[in-house]
Amino acid sequence: MCFRIVTLLLLCLSPIQLIGQEKESSITAQVLSNKVAAGEIGVLMVKIRNGDASLPERIETEGLDILSTGQSVSMSVDALGGQIMDVTYSYRFRGEKPGTYTIPSLTATIRGKEYTTNPIEVTIVKLDPNDHASNATKQYFGKLQVSKTEAYVNEAVPFQMAAYVRGKNAIVKVIAPLTEIKHDNFVFQPFQRWDTSGEEVGNNYFSVSTIQSTLFALKPGEHEIGPAQIGVEAIASSSTFGGFGIFQRTANRELATNTVRMKIKPLPDGAPASFTGGVGDFEMNITPSTTQLNLGDPVSMEFEITGAGNFTTMSAPSFASLQKGIWKTYEPSKEVSEGDSANGSVEGKATFSQVIIPEKKTDSIPAFEFTFFNPTTGSYVTRTSDPIPISVNVDSGSGQSVAIPKPTSPQSSTDYPAESPSPEFNDVLYIRTTTPQWLSQVPSGAPGILFYVVQTILSIAFCTVVGFGVSRMVRKYQSEKPSRDAVLTFRQSLKNVPGAGSSKKEFFQAVATSLLLWKKEHPKAPGEVNEVIDRVSEKCESILYGGVEELESRISAMEAAEYHSILSKLPRR
Amino acid sequence: MKCLFSVLALLFVTLPFSGECADEVAAKFQAANQDYQNGKYADAAGKYSELTEAGKLSPELYYNLGASYYQSGETGNATLWMRRALVLDPAMPEAKQSLAFLRSHTGYLEFAESGFDRFVRQFPESFWKWLISIFIWAGLLSLAVGFFVERLKPNRSGLITLAILCGLASLVISRISSYRERNLSITNFATIVADASSAQTAPTPGSKSVIDLPPGSEVRILQKSGNWCYAEIPGEVRGWIRTDSLEPVWPLPSKNS
Numbered sequence: 001m002c003f004r005i006v007t008l009l010l011l012c013l014s015p016i017q018l019i020g021q022e023k024e025s026s027i028t029a030q031v032l033s034n035k036v037a038a039g040e041i042g043v044l045m046v047k048i049r050n051g052d053a054s055l056p057e058r059i060e061t062e063g064l065d066i067l068s069t070g071q072s073v074s075m076s077v078d079a080l081g082g083q084i085m086d087v088t089y090s091y092r093f094r095g096e097k098p099g100t101y102t103i104p105s106l107t108a109t110i111r112g113k114e115y116t117t118n119p120i121e122v123t124i125v126k127l128d129p130n131d132h133a134s135n136a137t138k139q140y141f142g143k144l145q146v147s148k149t150e151a152y153v154n155e156a157v158p159f160q161m162a163a164y165v166r167g168k169n170a171i172v173k174v175i176a177p178l179t180e181i182k183h184d185n186f187v188f189q190p191f192q193r194w195d196t197s198g199e200e201v202g203n204n205y206f207s208v209s210t211i212q213s214t215l216f217a218l219k220p221g222e223h224e225i226g227p228a229q230i231g232v233e234a235i236a237s238s239s240t241f242g243g244f245g246i247f248q249r250t251a252n253r254e255l256a257t258n259t260v261r262m263k264i265k266p267l268p269d270g271a272p273a274s275f276t277g278g279v280g281d282f283e284m285n286i287t288p289s290t291t292q293l294n295l296g297d298p299v300s301m302e303f304e305i306t307g308a309g310n311f312t313t314m315s316a317p318s319f320a321s322l323q324k325g326i327w328k329t330y331e332p333s334k335e336v337s338e339g340d341s342a343n344g345s346v347e348g349k350a351t352f353s354q355v356i357i358p359e360k361k362t363d364s365i366p367a368f369e370f371t372f373f374n375p376t377t378g379s380y381v382t383r384t385s386d387p388i389p390i391s392v393n394v395d396s397g398s399g400q401s402v403a404i405p406k407p408t409s410p411q412s413s414t415d416y417p418a419e420s421p422s423p424e425f426n427d428v429l430y431i432r433t434t435t436p437q438w439l440s441q442v443p444s445g446a447p448g449i450l451f452y453v454v455q456t457i458l459s460i461a462f463c464t465v466v467g468f469g470v471s472r473m474v475r476k477y478q479s480e481k482p483s484r485d486a487v488l489t490f491r492q493s494l495k496n497v498p499g500a501g502s503s504k505k506e507f508f509q510a511v512a513t514s515l516l517l518w519k520k521e522h523p524k525a526p527g528e529v530n531e532v533i534d535r536v537s538e539k540c541e542s543i544l545y546g547g548v549e550e551l552e553s554r555i556s557a558m559e560a561a562e563y564h565s566i567l568s569k570l571p572r573r
Numbered sequence: 574m575k576c577l578f579s580v581l582a583l584l585f586v587t588l589p590f591s592g593e594c595a596d597e598v599a600a601k602f603q604a605a606n607q608d609y610q611n612g613k614y615a616d617a618a619g620k621y622s623e624l625t626e627a628g629k630l631s632p633e634l635y636y637n638l639g640a641s642y643y644q645s646g647e648t649g650n651a652t653l654w655m656r657r658a659l660v661l662d663p664a665m666p667e668a669k670q671s672l673a674f675l676r677s678h679t680g681y682l683e684f685a686e687s688g689f690d691r692f693v694r695q696f697p698e699s700f701w702k703w704l705i706s707i708f709i710w711a712g713l714l715s716l717a718v719g720f721f722v723e724r725l726k727p728n729r730s731g732l733i734t735l736a737i738l739c740g741l742a743s744l745v746i747s748r749i750s751s752y753r754e755r756n757l758s759i760t761n762f763a764t765i766v767a768d769a770s771s772a773q774t775a776p777t778p779g780s781k782s783v784i785d786l787p788p789g790s791e792v793r794i795l796q797k798s799g800n801w802c803y804a805e806i807p808g809e810v811r812g813w814i815r816t817d818s819l820e821p822v823w824p825l826p827s828k829n830s
Binding site: 425426427428429430431432433434435436437438439440441442446447448451454455458461462465466468469470472473 | 599644714
């Protein structure tokens with residue numbers, strides 16, 4: 001409603017009205033792309049020039065869903081200096097089923113006059129991730145391209161990944177950690193840099209960031225690479241301050257690419273013995289560390305392999321002919337420095353260093369061979385170096401084989417420890433044809449008869465010791481039994497009552513025991529006597545257990561005599 | 574008297590036959606060797622098998638049978654008989670070396686043996702039983718003499734300490750012995766002899782695979798259930814394996830079974 005008021009205001013204030021001239025009005029309809037993938041959104045724009053009209057919110061069309069997304073107004077000046085006002089109504093449409101559909105003509109009444117648009121044919125196609133044109137309706141997408149879809153194992157193939165984001169300068173940068181391509185059967189060289197440019201896709205302008213590298217396959221067969229992922233920082237929206245980029249908002253986007261099928265062929269048979277896995281086109285340059293040496297001195301050979309190919313998987317060159325007994329060789333080291341692969345080239349260099357030691361007097365370092373497979377010609381190529389003249393000094397025994405002196409210390413700079421041969425198990429050993437060793441029984445883990453004999457002996461020994469010990473204890477017990485079983489009498493107990501000077505505890509315990517025995521021996525004693533005994537017993541107990549008396553203190557002579565007197569007056573049996 | 578006569582008669586009858594049998598066995602062994610040398614590996618394997626089925630025990634016989642199976646393309650059986658040769662002669666270098674080759678050739682799975690396992694395995698089961706019994710008796714005798722021999726009463730505390738130490742030692746050794754019997758005893762192991770075998774998640778034909786078992790793979794049988802065995806597989810994996818795809822290393826299955 002607000003927009004309509006603004007439009008009417010602009011119409012009222014326009015010079016058209018002021019000068020009273022009525023400009024020709026028109027209405028046109030167009031789509032951004034006539035070909036839209038199923039499920040993707042297409043854009044329909046209806047432009048009304050020099051006027052305005054009411055257009056429906058939804059355009060009913062069979063097979064298409066068309067909805068208004070808003071309108072905009074723009075002013076311009078024509079060649080004659082007159083002002084032109086365009087009101088553009090935008091619609092988005094989407095089709096789910098592939099086929100050709102027609103957006104019907106729209107009729108609008110502008111200043112009492114009817115204007116009609118042309119019908120538009122739109123083709124809804126099946127979504128194909130590899131169809132670049134079908135991406136035109138997307139806001140952003142990724143694209144993967146290889147320079148060739150048929151290659152040999154280990155052949156370096158340049159490839160390119162591109163990120164497309166709709167709009168000019170819409171890509172701020174490529175985010176390396178979010179950008180990756182993986183496949184178990186391929187090795188991908190790392191990405192080094194990206195180039196940003198622009199490209200028109202299906203009438204839409206896209207910002208494009210392109211990254212290039214190389215790949216090589218490890219296994220033959222049909223392989224599908226992708227989808228890869230490209231991470232970009234892209235402009236999400238711009239401010240209303242004229243698009244100067246000051247208040248632009250960015251967002252990280254992860255763009256999935258299409259997939260690419262590659263046919264990887266195995267290397268042909270018939271590779272020469274000096275083939276070390278190189279595939280590409282290479283040159284070889286050899287430099288020895290010295291040409292003047294003594295017998296047994298090491299020479300460091302440097303092999304520089306330059307060209308384009310798989311430097312990471314190739315091995316070092318080898319002698320063109322067998323040098324056993326003449327030259328001793330050691331495992332070479334390798335250093336790879338590949339060139340800038342950003343432009344898709346794979347130029348680089350591999351440097352191998354290998355120590356060789358003369359074991360006999362010789363006048364040259366023999367030729368080295370380096371064989372690689374050239375995928376362009378489809379054949380094996382061998383590079384052969386020239387023999388390098390050297391001078392080998394021999395102290396004695398000229399021309400005789402000498403043993404390589406063993407290093408004196410591990411820190412020595414000329415240490416080259418001899419390699420111990422390691423066994424190789426390449427087949428089962430031949431059968432044993434000697435007379436076999438026939439066994440009467442399987443060696444079992446069960447203990448033999450000796451074990452049980454020893455157990456028996458030890459059992460007997462144990463039982464003997466225990467038996468003797470127990471019998472001795474029984475005998476001792478029995479010998480001590482009479483004395484233990486003997487009954488103490490009152491008379492005997494009197495002998496146990498100590499005299500003056502003994503501890504009270506000992507004294508009163510003895511007195512109490514004597515009284516107890518007396519009572520036991522005289523169950524029918526007269527009542528008066530019993531009373532006296534009870535009283536004396538109670539006194540003894542109160543002294544012993546009352547906690548008043550110092551039990552460890554000595555009993556006086558008088559007190560002891562008193563109790564002895566009582567005890568002695570008691571009748572005895 | 575009658576009984577003695579019967580025994581002598583039996584010896585008289587059987588002794589010549591036993592000598593003849595030995596010659597026959599040696600002849601059959603040589604014939605099998607000849608077949609092997611002539612490249613008739615299947616025939617050689619058949620002749621060696623006849624000897625093993627007759628109950629003949631020899632590390633060389635078992636080794637030769639394993640080599641014949643290998644040459645006939647039966648790597649699972651080859652590995653099995655090499656292992657059986659090692660049961661009879663644990664130090665047999667030919668069997669060890671050929672097993673190393675077979676392992677690299679077929680990539681079969683094998684239980685990793687720790688240093689402790691090697692130490693425990695190098696002593697026979699009887700050795701551990703001897704040790705246990707020695708420590709138990711030493712402990713018991715120490716207690717007995719400490720308590721019942723008057724002259725040793727002053728040393729009673731020392732003898733009791735000795736008895737406790739002997740008891741602890743016998744306890745530790747009995748644990749080692751049971752570990753050996755449970756985990757290292759050859760009777761618990763089996764070898765995969767079928768070519769395309771795998772451990773399954775359940776003892777049913779349609780169950781999913783846990784791991785492929787190349788021929789010669791070593792497994793430890795935990796439970797038998799009909800045509801399936803529940804087994805421990807190297808790499809701390811367990812699964813169900815068809816009984817007909819494996820053979821116990823030891824003892825040899827009887828002819829009837």
